[in-house]
Amino acid sequence: MLTANTTQTIASDRVGDFEFSAFEREQIEHAIHHYAEPRAAIIDALKIVQSQRRWVPDGAVYAIADILGVGAGDVEGVATFYNRIYRQPVGRHVIAVCDSIGCFLMGFDQLYGSIQQKLGIKPGQTTADDRFTLLPIVCLGACDKAPVLMVNDATHFNVTPENIDSVLEQYK
Amino acid sequence: MTSNINVGLTNVGPETHPLTWRYTKAGKSVLTIEDYEALEGYSALKKAVAMQPTDVQAEVKASNLRGRGGAGFPTGVKWSLIPMGPDAGQKYLVCNADEMEPGTFKDRFLMEELPHQLVEAMITAAYAIGASKGYIFLRGEYIIAGERLNAAIQQATKAGYIGENILGSGFNFELHVHLGAGRYICGEETALINCLEGRRANPRTKPPFPQQAGAWGKPTIVNNVETLMNIPAILLRGADWFKGLSQGKSPDAGTKMYGISGRAKITGLWELPIGTTGRELLYTHGGGMADGYELSCWLPGGASTDFLMPEHLDLAMDYDTIMKAGSRMGTALIMVVDDKQNIISAVRNLEQFFARESCGWCTPCRDGLPWTVKILESIEAGEGQEGDIATLQQLTRFLGPGKTFCAHAPGAMEPLQSALKFFPAEFAKGIKA
Numbered sequence: 269m270l271t272a273n274t275t276q277t278i279a280s281d282r283v284g285d286f287e288f289s290a291f292e293r294e295q296i297e298h299a300i301h302h303y304a305e306p307r308a309a310i311i312d313a314l315k316i317v318q319s320q321r322r323w324v325p326d327g328a329v330y331a332i333a334d335i336l337g338v339g340a341g342d343v344e345g346v347a348t349f350y351n352r353i354y355r356q357p358v359g360r361h362v363i364a365v366c367d368s369i370g371c372f373l374m375g376f377d378q379l380y381g382s383i384q385q386k387l388g389i390k391p392g393q394t395t396a397d398d399r400f401t402l403l404p405i406v407c408l409g410a411c412d413k414a415p416v417l418m419v420n421d422a423t424h425f426n427v428t429p430e431n432i433d434s435v436l437e438q439y440k
Numbered sequence: 441m442t443s444n445i446n447v448g449l450t451n452v453g454p455e456t457h458p459l460t461w462r463y464t465k466a467g468k469s470v471l472t473i474e475d476y477e478a479l480e481g482y483s484a485l486k487k488a489v490a491m492q493p494t495d496v497q498a499e500v501k502a503s504n505l506r507g508r509g510g511a512g513f514p515t516g517v518k519w520s521l522i523p524m525g526p527d528a529g530q531k532y533l534v535c536n537a538d539e540m541e542p543g544t545f546k547d548r549f550l551m552e553e554l555p556h557q558l559v560e561a562m563i564t565a566a567y568a569i570g571a572s573k574g575y576i577f578l579r580g581e582y583i584i585a586g587e588r589l590n591a592a593i594q595q596a597t598k599a600g601y602i603g604e605n606i607l608g609s610g611f612n613f614e615l616h617v618h619l620g621a622g623r624y625i626c627g628e629e630t631a632l633i634n635c636l637e638g639r640r641a642n643p644r645t646k647p648p649f650p651q652q653a654g655a656w657g658k659p660t661i662v663n664n665v666e667t668l669m670n671i672p673a674i675l676l677r678g679a680d681w682f683k684g685l686s687q688g689k690s691p692d693a694g695t696k697m698y699g700i701s702g703r704a705k706i707t708g709l710w711e712l713p714i715g716t717t718g719r720e721l722l723y724t725h726g727g728g729m730a731d732g733y734e735l736s737c738w739l740p741g742g743a744s745t746d747f748l749m750p751e752h753l754d755l756a757m758d759y760d761t762i763m764k765a766g767s768r769m770g771t772a773l774i775m776v777v778d779d780k781q782n783i784i785s786a787v788r789n790l791e792q793f794f795a796r797e798s799c800g801w802c803t804p805c806r807d808g809l810p811w812t813v814k815i816l817e818s819i820e821a822g823e824g825q826e827g828d829i830a831t832l833q834q835l836t837r838f839l840g841p842g843k844t845f846c847a848h849a850p851g852a853m854e855p856l857q858s859a860l861k862f863f864p865a866e867f868a869k870g871i872k873a
Contacts, residue, residue: 407543
């Protein structure tokens with residue numbers, strides 16, 4: 269059974285060269301205060317690291333476990349459960365294309381095909397210049413303006429094979 | 441195709457549109473506390489804190505407000521199950537703002553355009569149930585809603601509506617926006633609580649129900665955004681007024697955010713009396729189907745509802761009527777499927793969504809949904825085997841209500857079972873001779 273101490277031992281062996289920045293540490297410690305137990309801040313911590321490094325490296329999982337006093341397996345369990353936590357490096361911009369029914373009915377297939385063709389990548393891949401990673405996403409809650417996609421934090425509505433270039437151009 | 445809110449509606453006022461009248465009156469988003477207060481903002485809270493919490497609960501119960509997240513459980517009944525009194529201890533109020541049901545786009549609008557209305561509703565609801573801490577469990581992708589809600593919380597705190605001894609009532613309340621990280625199952629209330637606690641969002645066994653043991657083991661009420669946003673108006677104008685909003689149309693009370701997506705002429709959102717028919721929605725507000733397209737079938741309220749056919753358009757869209765027709769009202773945002781759409785492909789898309797979003801907790805859902813997708817893919821490709829349709833029929837039973845840990849798989853089976861019922865020829869066409 270993992271105890272707080274053994275977790276820490278494993279963490280220090282495995283963290284390698286990962287260290288929180290002062291900003292990350294401060295943000296994570298701040299997040300803990302919103303909840304009755306520190307483990308509730310796991311998602312916040314993962315997102316804080318990801319916002320700084322684009323993805324969550326192994327070392328961060330152990331470091332988060334350490335700072336929150338939970339098992340690294342618990343952090344990894346959460347990190348791999350949620351769609352928007354990346355456990356592999358992604359490009360500078362992540363394109364998340366809604367593939368749910370609203371967009372599907374309005375031409376998702378053509379749009380998705382067109383993006384893959386333009387970027388020369390399949391879903392889950394990153395372009396060679398590290399500019400874009402392409403991923404599917406669950407319904408983005410804008411079915412009246414389908415097809416919809418997100419690039420990083422921005423949602424784009426009524427995207428078609430015809431206007432996709434002008435959307436992607438905004439992201440260098 | 442255009443997209444609209446409240447298109448073609450006249451006399452949009454507080455008397456008829458408890459949810460959206462402020463937006464229409466202002467002609468734009470109501471984001472600042474000054475703009476919100478100028479439109480009766482926070483006056484329901486002032487009225488509530490002068491009442492006993494149980495009287496606020498009683499008013500909501502009398503209003504017959506049913507949960508707008510999809511299941512339609514009476515809100516007042518849910519509230520009345522929470523322990524009250526001086527020994528009740530720590531309690532939580534959680535707003536389910538994890539809108540991920542494909543076809544549903546109402547909560548995004550409400551939160552982005554009227555953030556203070558949700559904040560006021562939550563403070564008021566928290567007062568009624570005696571919760572000193574609230575969370576808005578917000579979908580992580582709703583960036584703008586998050587910014588606007590956080591700003592509204594800050595303004596409300598500064599104005600003394602959040603914090604200690606609110607309006608001199610002795611009531612203390614803190615409110616925090618908790619951002620999710622994306623999984624459909626988080627919309628299930630016990631899975632949502634697990635996620636809030638920093639766990640994988642697997643649903644929990646019920647009982648105990650969250651009202652007894654929810655977040656961190658404490659009594660917790662989970663309500664949808666739209667449900668909560670009705671609360672201020674119910675308190676200001678009373679339960680009878682709220683019930684009267686649907687008068688003559690439905691036994692259910694109030695209005696509903698209805699919407700249209702798919703190939704309709706006009707897609708968008710409308711706040712209409714509950715019980716409005718699908719026909720009025722599609723033809724009066726949506727302008728009918730887009731040119732060149734006919735209506736094949738429709739989903740009444742999201743991916744987890746059974747398809748309905750054109751002949752069902754004249755039914756009142758309320759919980760019981762749609763249930764009697766063999767479907768569920770769900771979130772009441774209808775999705776129209778046009779005659780040029782291959783229905784097998786549409787069902788395959790729906791089942792792929794559910795298969796991908798299964799939390800994996802129970803075997804029927806984890807294994808049954810990918811199996812369903814595999815069969816549908818082969819039928820879609822015209823490579824279906826003899827017996828495939830019978831297997832799909834069986835799966836709708838094996839993954840149906842009572843066979844799985846939560847409602848995810850039964851929800852997934854709803855569009856499939858109705859497609860099998862209404863489109864047998866299309867399925868048969870996909871079976872290899």
